[in-house]
Amino acid sequence: MVVLERMVGFVMTGNPQKALTFYGEVLGFRLLSDDDFALVFDANGTTIRVGKGRNVTPAPHTVLGWEVSDIHAAIRELMPRGVQFEQFNLPFMKQDEFGVWTPPNGDKVAWFKDPDGNVLSISQHTKH
Numbered sequence: 057m058v059v060l061e062r063m064v065g066f067v068m069t070g071n072p073q074k075a076l077t078f079y080g081e082v083l084g085f086r087l088l089s090d091d092d093f094a095l096v097f098d099a100n101g102t103t104i105r106v107g108k109g110r111n112v113t114p115a116p117h118t119v120l121g122w123e124v125s126d127i128h129a130a131i132r133e134l135m136p137r138g139v140q141f142e143q144f145n146l147p148f149m150k151q152d153e154f155g156v157w158t159p160p161n162g163d164k165v166a167w168f169k170d171p172d173g174n175v176l177s178i179s180q181h182t183k184h
Contacts, residue, residue, distance in 0.1 A: 064105055069112060072106075075172065079106060085099045095108070112172050131154045
C-alpha cells in the first residue's frame with residue numbers, strides 16, 4: 057500500500073510575473089523554483105505549484121484555501137497588500153462587511169482571487 061505523505065497544491069497562471077508577485081510578495085510565500093513549467097512556492101510547509109499556461113480558465117470554485125486562527129486579523133493584514141475579498145450577495149450566504157461568511161456551525165470563511173481569477177479562501181474553524 058502506498059502511503060500519501062505530503063500534499064502539493066496546484067493552480068495555473070497565464071501571467072507568471074503577476075503570479076510571482078502575488079504568491080511571493082502579497083501572500084508572502086517563499087519561492088522554491090521558477091522554470092519554464094511552473095513557479096513553486098513553500099506556503100508555510102505546503103508546496104504550491106503555480107503552473108505556467110497560455111490560456112488559463114479559472115475554476116468557478118475555490119481551488120486553494122488556508123486555515124487561520126483569526127480571520128479578521130488575517131483580512132486586516134492582507135487588505136493593505138492589495139487583496140480584495142469577494143462579496144457574493146447571495147440571499148442564503150450573508151457576509152459581513154469584510155466578506156466573511158459564518159455558516160450555522162460557527163466556522164468562518166472569506167474568498168479572494170489571484171491575478172488569474174482563481175478563487176482562494178481563508179477560513180477559521182471552530183472546534184467541534
